[in-house]
Amino acid sequence: MAATLADVARRAGVSAATVSRVLNDNYPVAPATRQRVLRAVQELEYVINGNARALAASTSDLIGVLVNDVADPFFGLIASGVQSETGGDKLAVVCNTTGAPDRELNYLTLLQRQRAAGVVLSGSAIEEPEHIHAVTERLRRLAAAGTRIVLCGRPPLPGLAGGGDDAKVATLAFANRDGARELTEHLLALGHRRIGYVAGPADRTTTRHRLEGHRAALAARGMGAGSGRLIAHCAYDRASGRRATLALLDAEPGLTAIAAANDTMALGVCAALRERGLRIPDDVSVTGFDDLPFSADAFPGLTTVRLPLYQAGALAGRLLMGHESPPPDGLVTIPAEVVRRDSTAPPRRP
Amino acid sequence: MAATLADVARRAGVSAATVSRVLNDNYPVAPATRQRVLRAVQELEYVINGNARALAASTSDLIGVLVNDVADPFFGLIASGVQSETGGDKLAVVCNTTGAPDRELNYLTLLQRQRAAGVVLSGSAIEEPEHIHAVTERLRRLAAAGTRIVLCGRPPLPGLAGGGDDAKVATLAFANRDGARELTEHLLALGHRRIGYVAGPADRTTTRHRLEGHRAALAARGMGAGSGRLIAHCAYDRASGRRATLALLDAEPGLTAIAAANDTMALGVCAALRERGLRIPDDVSVTGFDDLPFSADAFPGLTTVRLPLYQAGALAGRLLMGHESPPPDGLVTIPAEVVRRDSTAPPRRP
DNA sequence: CTGAAAGCGCTTACAG
DNA sequence: CTGAAAGCGCTTACAG
Known part of the structure; x- marks a missing residue:
């Protein structure tokens, strides 16, 4: 079986306490002693037992990241x-x-x-009262147990405390509404008046916000x-x-533009248009949302809204690690920016 | 602080042992007793401490998945x-x-x-003797400690045991060589004779195998x-x-086809060709590898080699969970299949 | 700078 | 079917 800290202590001729101190480097230890301990660790190929450590020190090495789909670059x-x-x-x-x-x-239970x-x-969060309640409860318990949380x-x-010096909860909200509004403004400025909108599932926050922006x-x-x-x-999808x-x-043959609620759907929009023999953007303009890496390579290049997803994730990481503090109200807005490519153009004269 | 198993026991008027048995459902407990325990769990919002459990039972709830890039759909x-x-x-x-x-x-150390x-x-694995040695050593230790391993x-x-009844190590090898060979055969059959090859980094197994297939x-x-x-x-990338x-x-203006070692690179190949005013496939044919979801939506649709990545991951999962046994030699080959789309065509007459 | 000892929160033979 | 007790492998006051 794997060597334990006691084995290391025995071999180095010191107490378990000393080994622990060397390993965690959180207490003065004589250089010579440290050397002996380190050598014993090497010789025994000792790897600390994370579970025992976590139990004794009541700390944890785990960070949970909940995503809707790992295979989707948005979440990746x-x-x-x-x-x-x-x-x-x-x-x-x-x-x-x-x-x-x-x-x-x-998963929240497993993480707890x-x-x-x-x-x-x-x-996106699910907008179902019962589920929201259940999630809020779980997060409240997690926060009470000392777990930092970032939405x-x-x-x-x-109902979840956000901000404050000992804040456990921070929120990074994407500017979905603004981004969607500006994107539709772009289509309107080009002269489009009959714009179709392919929205996400009705019960998700992201769907609602993007649609609200479009309507605004x-x-x-x-x-x-x-x-x-x-x-x-x-x-x-x-x-x-x-x-x-x-x-x-079929319902509206006169459409001159179609806005999709994300880039992935926009690819499907393009595919459907091609099937119908419609050219993009000559016959119909198309827009996406998120600016995922493949969007620049789609044909034609997709006009969309850029969200700094990697940076948002990194900020979430820093917040979790305590390397950065959230603002007093716990809320950070991640900006969105329209990216114009070749999938949008003025509508043809009727 | 969070309730402990002892709190639950006290509240239910039973011993800690009984609570543990109810929770793990691995031992007969009188129905009435079980009910009392379950109620106490509810009332105290008790969530078992995974670290304590893992330590006492020497089991683990963790499965590690090492990937080169989470944001790449290949790994996703x-x-x-x-x-x-x-x-x-x-x-x-x-x-x-x-x-x-x-x-x-x-990461291997953290997982251990x-x-x-x-x-x-x-x-892809890195083909550097020292690194291979280090990884093999880490895995040997993990396996010795009872961790199941799937490559x-x-x-x-x-040097790592594979197969056998108590096998700890299994390998799912992708048919990179065969796939690459068949893909190049496809180009040759179309009539291409001057084929460029955009390979991956020289020190990775996947790069070498795909290149070997091409050369074969x-x-x-x-x-x-x-x-x-x-x-x-x-x-x-x-x-x-x-x-x-x-x-x-620049080096070979007479190329009529370019094979890329993966789909992501193939998008870059297409971009470069367009920049040079070359049409795909009229002037130059292009192929990728992996058949990631975006490849069907690229323009033109990318001829590539399909690898059942999700299914391979699922098989790896079943192997880890012990839901399925590896073959005697521990080696499974994941087949590759050429997918013809619109990015390949016969070369133009000179 | 170092050690003996209690304790973290579970599980599991052992005994009944 | 149930409980008392030892033990899993660490950390951390406490004492020296």
Whole structure:
């Protein structure tokens, strides 16, 4: 079996306490003694037992990162950012919830079991009162147990303390509403008046905020949000975006632009348009959201809204590690910026 | 502070042993007693301390997944597959090594500290004798401590036991060589004779195997691997693929096809060709490798080699959980399949 | 600068 | 079916 600290102590001819002090380097130890301990550690190939340490010291080396989909670069970038700031001595646990409420709760419980040092919940939150309540409760308990919490890309949870010197909860809210508004303003400025919108699932915060931004831009021009026929809700993936677009085109053949709620869906939008023999942007302009790496390589290059996902993740990491303090109210807004590429152009003359 | 098992026992009027038995459901307990315990757990919002449990039972809830880049869908798909099979009660720790040898070793140590139940090392391995030795040593120790190990997408490590009934190490090798050979055969069958190759970093197993496959196809036609000028080594990312292509075009203006060692680089190849005013596939054919989701949406759709990454990850997960046994020799080959899309066509007549 | 000892919160033979 | 007690492998006051 693996060597224990007691084995090391015996071999080095010192007490367990001394070995512990050398290992943690948190107390003066005579240089010669230290050398002997270090040699014994080498010889025995000793690796400290993290569980025993965590139990005795009531600390933890774990950081949890909840994501809706690890295979989606949106979350990969956030997770990568978190890990860039926590990598050295903490283990970042990336938990794949697939967006399912019960898996989200289950992971929070597992993380609480491990007494995680920190947890970041990333991406869209589910707007279902019962679930919000359950999540808030879990997070309250985690925070009470000393776990730092960062909400990254979702709105603050009312009822959870945020900010303050001993704040356990911080929120990094993405400027989804502003980004979406500016993007639709861009389409309007180009001259588009009949704009279809492929929205995400109706019960997610991100879906709602982006849609609100879109509507705000229309309203500012005195345009109604359009009849319901101009808006299609569906899952945040390519296949759904494609299907939604086909339906939209059937309902409203006169569309000159389609805005998708994220880049992945936008690829599906483009695919559907090509199937119908429509050229982008000559016949129909298309926009996405997020500016994921592949968007610059899509054809034509996708006009979208850039969100600094990696940087947001890194900030979340620093907050968790206590390397940076959240503002007094615990709320940071991550800015969004329109990126114009070749998928948008003025509509053709009728 | 959080309630402990002793608190629950006191409240339920039973011993700690009984509470433990109810919680783990591994021993008969009278129904009435069980109910009282469960109620006490509810009332105290008790969550078991995973560290204490792991220490006492010498078990672990952690599974480590080492990846070169979480934000790359190649690894995201593998990680996602692993989690699909381990999600319920195990926590999958996705560790981002950025391909750096020291980070790889550091994470292995952290996982050993936590006495991880299993570890999967995914993607390309570094072919540097000293590093291979160090990794083999770490894995040997992990295996000796009871940790199951799966190498996913890299070749077996000589010196590490694989297979057998109590096997701790299994290898899922990707058919990189065969896939690359078939892909180049496809280009040759189309009539291409001057084919550029954008390879990955020279010191990785995946790079070498794919390049060997490419060369084997050429050799079978009696063609030399071409002068060194037809091959460019660079990092596995888009920007590098673009730069390498520009260099290749300068050195060999007569190229009619360029094969990239992965899809991400292939996007860079396409970008470079467009910059030079060359059409795909009319002027130059392009191929990738991996068939990541975006490849079907690239323009033109990318001819590539499909690797069932998610399924490979899922298999790795089942192996780790002991839900499936590896073959006697511990080695599974994951097949690769050429996917023809629109980025390849016969070369134009000169 | 170092050690003996208690304690972290569980599990698990052992005994009944 | 249930409990008392030892033990898992560390850390940390406390004493010297």
